[in-house]
Amino acid sequence: MTEPKDAAARRAVEPVICYPNDTLPTPPMALYRAARDGAKKISETYAAPREACTFEVPQGSFFRISSVEGPQVGDLNLWNKNDLSERFYSGKTRALHGTHITIGERMWSSFPHLRPLATIVADTLSWYGIDAFGGSVHDVIGTRCDPYTGNLLSGTQYHHCCHSNLTRALADHLGVRDAEAEPHVHDVLNVFMCTGFTRDTGQYFMKASPVRVGDYLEFFAEVDLLGALSACPGGDCSSEHTSDAAACYPLHVEVFEPASGALEGWVAPAKNGYDGSHGR
């Protein structure tokens, strides 16, 4: 294919940010920090290696995901506990905040709700930034490792992918069959995972996570949350992710409740203000 004469000029056009996010509601970070200071732990659980756990976080509480025992990435799903049809919307979160999220950014919910489910309030890997390969941590570009893609690419039957782990954990939590739980599983926040797109081919890449024991990512629950977290079979995702080959470690989830009155003045996020008529 020959290039048009003005190819260079067309490529040189400056990009425009699709969704300037300076009009997004600003999270009250100082209020969150003050509420977190006096908060008490009310529950905790662990995602075992190559398995997932579920946890509930009352609205106005905090949850922390920590690396314990060794470098490990986690695949996180979030739902409105009272209405599972409202769930984390990875694609729109990416469009609003970029490919990776950190302190002050939010996990947004699906249509027709489109409101924050959770706000990141602490991230011990926020120093990482964007590396020379274009990689960064906590991405909303990956989907979740799953047995269907593994089968498509290599004909395997592998059952401890994050998709299957999340399916089993959710089914057990709800007391329903796996087939009933599976459609609720959705694209994840890849906690601690270091990813990007290659500059030359635009392919999704991963590399060994910079996470170390003691690192954590912490969130404020904007609504009553049901969460599910899978300790990815990829471990630190330095080599492969749809097998039992990688070293895997647990992930720790802790829930903290602020002292009563600590959130005075806080306003819970309303459902999206669009009238829903779609022009009819």
Ligand SMILES: [Zn+2]
């Ligand atoms: Zn995974």
